[in-house]
Amino acid sequence: MKTTTRLLLLACLSMPLLVACNKGEDKPAVVEAPLVAPTTNEGAAWDTYLTEVVKRNIEGATNVYLYTLPDPAGADFEGEYARQLEKAQGDVARGGVEGTLLAFGSQNSPKSADLAIASFAGAQAGTMKGVRVMFIGASADSERVKAAVEPSGAKYEFIEAK
Template identity: 50%
Template sequence: MRQKMLTMSRTALLAMLAVLALAACKKEEAPKAVAAAVAVPTNGDPNAWQAYASDVVKKNMDGVTNAPFVYFLPLETDADFQAQYDAQMDKVKSDLGRGILEGNMLAFVSPASNKMGDLVVAAFADVAAGSMKGVKVLFIGQAADNERVKAAVAPSGVNYVFVEAK
């Protein structure tokens, strides 16, 4: 069951990344009608949260030249939450350990904002100061988590952006 959930989560995130990559690569086109913003989900539906995350990420792609890294956690009440938390922590630490180059974005979103904040703080604890200049970190969550996440990522030199999920 854990493997199936991880596979479904990864598949959904990869699909979202593919859409974002295509959006980032498009040349300037004739103006189109502006789509309505996707509302913040009022429940823990992962599909609704991923649609919301996709919308917010697209709006924050300025200065980003590559497909973003998007990390998602479900509600803490999800039966498989701890396994998904552990998998995302491993993924984030692996990505950070390889190094993130200028022009990339790391986007963090979850209906469990506090837990996602914990993940970001823990993952950035070992990142070298100034090693991520030109990288954007987007945290989509609750205002109560903003300052501690900002303080955790600031030493790395990232361009930090907070979007309140309200």
């Protein structure tokens, strides 16, 4: 009985040492491959790309909304644009909840910028504090979007689609 008790006591006392030894092991760093924007207007490829961009930049976000557009040459582009605009305007009109990320992007950067700008056209000053707005597109369109977003109090972020 004494031997069993001593062995259990020894095991309990040595456990923290074993745990501490394992903490020092370095885990290999995970290196993500650089993202490359699709070279076609194929909607599924762009959706995958934009989703991955958002995933890689999601830190701190608890609610994520991604607004994308289909191929501009598609049959129902105008209808899809109108539906996305209505949704985005509604989301912006409700005001911001801290930790929300609104991301805009598509294969047509100027139209995606137009969508973001129109979405924030009716935003009241300061109603989007604590919200991040990410525009994924061409640098030529970034300043237009930034100018439309900043009065709302949202933090603007630009990621070049390349």
